[in-house]
Amino acid sequence: GAVVSQHPSRVICKSGTSVKIECRSLDFQATTMFWYRQFPKQSLMLMATSNEGSKATYEQGVEKDKFLINHASLTLSTLTVTSAHPEDSSFYICSAERGGPQYNEQFFGPGTRLTVL
Amino acid sequence: EDKVVQSPLSLVVHEGDTVTLNCSYEVTNFRSLLWYKQEKKAPTFLFMLTSSGIEKKSGRLSSILDKKELFSILNITATQTGDSAIYLCAASSGNTGKLIFGQGTTLQVKP
Numbered sequence: 693g694a695v696v697s698q699h700p701s702r703v704i705c706k707s708g709t710s711v712k713i714e715c716r717s718l719d720f721q722a723t724t725m726f727w728y729r730q731f732p733k734q735s736l737m738l739m740a741t742s743n744e745g746s747k748a749t750y751e752q753g754v755e756k757d758k759f760l761i762n763h764a765s766l767t768l769s770t771l772t773v774t775s776a777h778p779e780d781s782s783f784y785i786c787s788a789e790r791g792g793p794q795y796n797e798q799f800f801g802p803g804t805r806l807t808v809l
Numbered sequence: 810e811d812k813v814v815q816s817p818l819s820l821v822v823h824e825g826d827t828v829t830l831n832c833s834y835e836v837t838n839f840r841s842l843l844w845y846k847q848e849k850k851a852p853t854f855l856f857m858l859t860s861s862g863i864e865k866k867s868g869r870l871s872s873i874l875d876k877k878e879l880f881s882i883l884n885i886t887a888t889q890t891g892d893s894a895i896y897l898c899a900a901s902s903g904n905t906g907k908l909i910f911g912q913g914t915t916l917q918v919k920p
Contacts, residue, residue, distance in 0.1 A: 698851075724906060735897060735910045736852070785851045789906050798843070798908060800851040 698801035715786030721766035722788035815911035830883040832898030845897040
């Protein structure tokens with residue numbers, strides 16, 4: 693149990709295009725999902741907290757208009773990188789929290805590697 | 810400012826050695842401390858610690874939390890080459906459950 697999937701696993705796009713990444717909890721419901729990015733040889737940096745049915749909470753320094761997050765159902769959150777540029781190239785990872793905040797156990801998706809040319 | 814600090818940042822050992830990875834944290838409204846193993850893709854869950862002094866074990870891995878000293882350790886005994894990975898420590902904060910990650914410890918186990 694507690695499987696989280698991400699799609700696509702890898703994407704290469706031209707500068708200026710928008711890219712959508714999906715995060716799904718496959719066998720549990722997740723009212724809260726989190727989006728992270730990870731640069732090479734660095735740790736995970738939280739970008740935003742995605743709550744089902746409400747607006748996402750963004751961390752300081754993360755542009756909400758550039759990284760659009762939608763959490764339309766209890767099993768799906770999407771991250772759209774709008775007008776992507778080479779500096780947005782990174783490894784994007786989502787996680788889903790099982791059982792709500794009282795359990796506090798997060799399971800990670802396999803990640804999406806974005807390369808912007 | 811919330812922060813999690815891991816040490817050492819990197820470690821090279823030989824198969825059969827025992828290693829101890831350290832994690833200290835300063836987090837407001839601390840809830841739990843989590844350890845993850847990251848190889849080529851996303852992190853995989855190892856342990857979640859919420860109570861002080863209670864050791865959690867899974868095979869050759871074990872971990873313990875000291876909430877007074879704001880510290881946790883991850884032990885790996887009889888290391889194998891398959892243990893080579895980045896080990897991440899994260900503290901969860903507040904009611905949102907968001908995780909603050911440390912820099913990670915890169916472990917290399919040589920045959």
